[in-house]
Amino acid sequence: MRKFVLSIVVILFGFSLTSVSLIKKEGLKAKASYFAQFFQKPEEFNSDISISKQLINAFFKKYPDLKRYESGVYKLYESRKYHVIWYDSNDKLIGFSQLLYFKINQLQEEGVETKMEYQEIIDGIFDSNATLKSLSQTETEIMLSTMYVFYMQKVFLGIDAGKLQGMGWFLPKKEIAYEQLLDSLLQNPELLNFDEKHQLSQYYKLRAALKKYREIEKKGDWKTIEYDSTIQFYKPFDNSKTISQIRERLFVLGDLSKDSKSAVYDDELMQGVLRFKKRNGYLINYFISPWQIKQMNLPIQKYIRKIMINMERCRWIDPKLTDTSEYIVINIPSYKLIYKKDGKTLLESNVLVGQNMMETVIFSGYISSIVFSPYWNVPQSIIDNELKYAMERDKNYLESHNMEWNNGKVRQKPGPKNALGLVKFVFPNTNSIYLHDTPAKALFDLEYRAYSHGCINMDKAKELAFLILKDDPDWPVENINKAMQGEKETTCVLKNKIPLHITYFTAWVDNEDVLHFYDDVYGRDPQLAYFLFK
Numbered sequence: 001m002r003k004f005v006l007s008i009v010v011i012l013f014g015f016s017l018t019s020v021s022l023i024k025k026e027g028l029k030a031k032a033s034y035f036a037q038f039f040q041k042p043e044e045f046n047s048d049i050s051i052s053k054q055l056i057n058a059f060f061k062k063y064p065d066l067k068r069y070e071s072g073v074y075k076l077y078e079s080r081k082y083h084v085i086w087y088d089s090n091d092k093l094i095g096f097s098q099l100l101y102f103k104i105n106q107l108q109e110e111g112v113e114t115k116m117e118y119q120e121i122i123d124g125i126f127d128s129n130a131t132l133k134s135l136s137q138t139e140t141e142i143m144l145s146t147m148y149v150f151y152m153q154k155v156f157l158g159i160d161a162g163k164l165q166g167m168g169w170f171l172p173k174k175e176i177a178y179e180q181l182l183d184s185l186l187q188n189p190e191l192l193n194f195d196e197k198h199q200l201s202q203y204y205k206l207r208a209a210l211k212k213y214r215e216i217e218k219k220g221d222w223k224t225i226e227y228d229s230t231i232q233f234y235k236p237f238d239n240s241k242t243i244s245q246i247r248e249r250l251f252v253l254g255d256l257s258k259d260s261k262s263a264v265y266d267d268e269l270m271q272g273v274l275r276f277k278k279r280n281g282y283l284i285n286y287f288i289s290p291w292q293i294k295q296m297n298l299p300i301q302k303y304i305r306k307i308m309i310n311m312e313r314c315r316w317i318d319p320k321l322t323d324t325s326e327y328i329v330i331n332i333p334s335y336k337l338i339y340k341k342d343g344k345t346l347l348e349s350n351v352l353v354g355q356n357m358m359e360t361v362i363f364s365g366y367i368s369s370i371v372f373s374p375y376w377n378v379p380q381s382i383i384d385n386e387l388k389y390a391m392e393r394d395k396n397y398l399e400s401h402n403m404e405w406n407n408g409k410v411r412q413k414p415g416p417k418n419a420l421g422l423v424k425f426v427f428p429n430t431n432s433i434y435l436h437d438t439p440a441k442a443l444f445d446l447e448y449r450a451y452s453h454g455c456i457n458m459d460k461a462k463e464l465a466f467l468i469l470k471d472d473p474d475w476p477v478e479n480i481n482k483a484m485q486g487e488k489e490t491t492c493v494l495k496n497k498i499p500l501h502i503t504y505f506t507a508w509v510d511n512e513d514v515l516h517f518y519d520d521v522y523g524r525d526p527q528l529a530y531f532l533f534k
Helices: 002-017 019-026 028-038 053-062 064-079 095-104 119-126 137-157 161-167 178-187 201-219 241-253 267-279 290-296 300-316 380-393 441-445 461-468 477-483 525-533
Strands: 326-331 336-341 344-354 362-372 403-406 409-412 423-426 450-452 456-458 490-503 507-509 515-517
Touching: 053 064, 053 137, 064 137, 064 178, 095 119, 095 137, 119 137, 137 178, 137 300, 161 525, 201 300, 201 507, 241 267, 241 290, 267 515, 300 507, 300 515, 300 525, 336 461, 344 441, 344 461, 362 461, 380 409, 423 461, 461 477
Parallel strands: 326 490, 344 450
Antiparallel strands: 326 336, 336 344, 344 456, 362 423, 362 490, 403 409, 507 515
């Protein structure tokens, strides 16, 4: 019986997996067609079954392993004045309960490796042949509500907010009102599969990537690439078995549209190598080093888990965070800044981030002003740990670096060699972090770019200033250029503050649906993996 129920739901829900694209083509009519099976009319919720605080309390005493979901269950019933949720007027389970049960049994597709407590008892609700004693109607009702809260926590919310700061994550944690979302789901079951109001759109892109990588794993297409470690690198027009194996791997990953089986490093493979390197944050060239092949040979399970780890990070972020006409996002592992306005990407820039022990903080803020030709007020920690030793060795150190004492502090005067460059973007925060220009342009050509003292140095700072002030009549291009001549510090207070989000994603799908992997520069993935897979 259980297999029959699941097969029916699989067939029905299979349509939902393609519903997003279909809805775009056929509108609400297509959506209504696919999900009519699970739509519940208000008049169907008139069961004679009663729920009370006493019954809920007794339920969680009987099933203590579910205690963590108790508060969420209470909120559900309080909002509904203790009316039943999962039974119709004929005291039959509503169709949506089957859909939810199906999703619980497919948690791996959502990047979740866990099983709900008392799963065998839950199976018995949908399997008339179950050997375990069936639940009473009230226990079934509360168990299904608990199952709903469990699913919301695992798929829509992720790990507890209290653990995030311990992992250095200070972006505001998403909050969901279970009871309100349930009302929406009962009216539109498709939201259980695709809901950009409550789930970051990136989550669904990573979910599709997870499916692809699991299919590769299942087919056994992840074959070891044999290579000679004494060869410095493989280059265009080389001929070897290794080249043919690399070609096969890039075809499996989608970096090549076909596998010619050729062992020659030809023009076709060159283009595939460039795409592969861009996706993995490598320097863009045609050389393939033994180290890069070693990375290719990592078990596919490591890449699968990396996708799952970043799906978890998506669960923490409220989609409203980017629901603004203008914002800036910086992803630390990719060393990239993206400036978006009116739904369009206006600028992408390489950045430098904080080095180990001076890591750039993950948080949100607002750019409130732009400072042209800024002074650099040297932090006391840098004075104590670096400058004082430099001044002991060289009495003219401050003068030679265009620095001066100012009220007992050291500051660097404006100019082209100023550590902040010719412009900085101020977003008030307790960590003394700025987004700014830098004279050290050569560092942007490196693959590893964690060299700052915690601030974010950007390659295209001048271009960002031009774009932000493009429509400000007080700041035409000539005024900006004059202010950036390095002679005098000038501040421009923005008329509209710009949201800025500093994030940490080691796997990301771009606007062209291309999956990128980045080095875990701060070693954050293993800590999160412990909570997810322990």
